[in-house]
Amino acid sequence: MSAEPLLSVRGLHADLMSPYGAVRAVRGVDLELFPGEIVGLVGESGCGKTITAKSIIRLNNEETTFYRGEILLGGTDLLTLPEKEMTRVRGGRVAMIFQDPMTALDPLKRVGRQIEETFMLHGAAEAEARAGTLALLAEVGIHPAEERARSYPFEMSGGQLQRALIACALAGSPQLLIADEPTTALDVTVQAQILRLLRDLQRRTAMTVLLITHDFGIVAETCERVAVMYAGRIAEIGPVRSVFHNARHPYTRDLIRSIPTPDGRPEAIPGAPPDLRASLTGCAYAPRCRHAEGRCRTEQPPMREAGGGHRFACFFELAASAAPAAFTASGMPEKGKEAQR
């Protein structure tokens, strides 16, 4: 791990204005991403992971989202950057891909045209853009590139579109790629291909990837480090192996236990995540935690070191080896997630 982080998020708060009230979706996130690594950000839906990711490139609705804290990309604070300069950062130094590839492109314009557009936004001339588009499409495994570039989004499959969107994201040769649940909307077989593609591209280009997912299996296969989020805060962060085999936060343990394995029944976590419109005193996980005691409900646990860059926010020193026996050193078993469509 190199010393200088590419991106460091410090004390990030994001408050969202909604018709139901104020949603404090992100409540003090600290996160550092180093050049050339893949970091997973996991958590249940509604834990604030997508909002955190979108805060990094400031894609939350500007009128209804209020940020505090700082997000430093190579020394510049993205949160205070004027919109005009932020536009250059988006797709340039930081790119993002989204959950549903089927709706992420303008349905009325040809796919190739939209990738060319991205090239041209980042300073390429028309001819360069065209050549670059075809090269990128070939690189992400879309063949025949020339023909597919002329397709409309509705003519392509979900997997193909996600590849095209990855190509689109690469057009500005970003240092950081944020992938927000990039495989959730895809078939299981395609999921693996897309993840492999992301890994390969990351190795080739040495960019940093922040992979957001609710699926621990994906993290185990793809990432080097993982951050577990709960109720707008980081509950535990560290190298994937260390977090898996030596989870220190009860939430991480429960999350790992809830993964279906070939020879063990998954254990659901009782209760539901807290309402982020409410004020949460103490540890946000306390109401669902099997170890919770008095102070957990009144005092917020501090971030503690577990060695080797592994940190967690809990009062307890839980015994090691939380992962079920099924998890071998080679990583997690392939998760049998049913196809969504």
Add this chain to the structure above:
Amino acid sequence: MRSYALNKVLQYIFVLIATSVIIFVLVRLSPTDPVAVILGGKQSSAETVANIRQEFHLDRSPVEQYGIWASGMLRGDFGTSYQYRQPVSDMIAQRMPVTLGIVILAMVIGVAVSIPLGIFSAVKRHKWQEGILSIVFLILVACPPFLTSILMIWFLSVHAPGFSFVGSATTFGEFLQRISLPALALSFSLIAFFSRVMKAGMTEELQSDYFMAARARGMGRNAIIWKHCFRNAIIPVVTITGLEVGILLVGSVLVETVFSLQGIGSILISAVQGSDYPVVQGITMLIVFIFLTISTILDIVYGLIDPRVRAL
């Protein structure tokens, strides 16, 4: 695309025929005797009645009458007015310019104002500009064109007594002056309607995934709005334009009445009141024809905008 367009054209022909049958049948259901209308309440001999029945083909069977009427219309012959004893097509031809002028001018004003207004209020969502525009749209929706016309006349009678908007026009400039106020009155409700559709469409596009994805690629908001969202958001507006043409044609009847203009509205209303069936049938069919033709053309244009439809 070919089968989509063909389907639309077939549907167009079917609806046109079905509509003509309905109009024809409805008119035959009337308890009023056409001969009495033609005679205008005068007493007359059995011979005259027989002659009239023959002249207006009332002695034929209903099927034959329909055939005569329908085939006549295809040739541009809409029959003869009961009240005025002159060809309906002549009456329509004489008055059509005013009505079409009003409709086209209202359409031009409406589209020119409502599309930018709709986009603007979508972009300014949750801000005071949107709030004010929503109230304006709401009042415009609630203000029927005949009321707007009356308010205009009142306003002019107080503030610009010299402005002339009645009487016959001899030059094109005068013609424009005559139709400008009714067209404006009519365009107000059109603006309310179109702006709301445009706003709804644009709001949806601004919240769409591809909008966010395009921003993530580094495109500015305005660039996305014009390069991507506009074409997507205009589709619902195109699809309701046909409907709006129909509403304008009928609305024109209302404003023509207020401004005492000699459009097809005035003869339609007097024909409705006087049971002058050939006129009612003819004008109704003509309005339906214009409305359906424009709708069908717009449906096909919509197919050209949207590649998903084009691929059908």
Add this chain to the structure above:
Amino acid sequence: MNDRELRKEQMRSFFTAPVIASGVILLLILVCSVLAPLLAPYDPNAVDLPNTLSPPSPAHWLGTDATGRDMLSRLLFGSRTTILSAVCIVAISAVIGIPLGLLSGFFGRWADKIISRACDVLLSFPSLLLAFVLVAVFGRGITTVVIALGILYVPMLTKLTRSMTLVEENKVYVEAATSIGFSSGHIMLKEILPNILSTLVVQMMLDIGYAVLDLSAMSFLGLGVTPPTADWGAMLEEGRILIAAYPALALAPGLMIVVTVVAVNVFGDGINAFLNPSQRKLPSRRRFLRMVWRQESLERIPL
């Protein structure tokens, strides 16, 4: 936030000042139209030739019209004609349109084909055109107009019901009811209808507004109520000629039309926002920041 608080929040976002105001206005108008005979100080059709076009006075709060009829009484009776007719129009369209929409959405195939084609044909008459034809055939009068407009409103409601039925049909609860073996009629009326009713009610609410507008247009053209019956559209027509000298004669019924339609729309949008939270208004920035601040300060104080 628990269920009760959520419901409270939901209620609060529904009862905003404009929605309450339009609700009150609508209620007032409805009461006036039902109780017009009790409330009106004069016979609305009583001609009083010595007192034509008199300004507002203690005897005639809103003055009199060109034939000396009391404006207030005419407005009250006018609202009776207009509002009750509008309600009738929407009722007719609902009674015909909703069952047809359910049938066409639920059974599909030939039932759907026939009903959809019939709707297309009806929709080929733009706005009031069909009403003109029906009045030409069956003669002027409020009954003809109410029936004509009622028919006019059928296809829109049918199409809405049909498309919503199609959506509901694919939901699990309908599948469950089918597999249990409930009859089609039961599924349509007891399972699907209750689920789409709220949206239909909003649409019918908005339709009342359009019915008021269309009805006034018909009367304004002299194709609606027969004189001397009072009706906002007819009163507007009567006042039109004297607009320069006595604007109040036309403005009063005109204002009633606008106010009613605005109120119906605001109220309808209010119900809609109640049902679809995403369309609700956002809290003001100040209230929002106060909420955030309050929550955070609560967290800092240990229990």
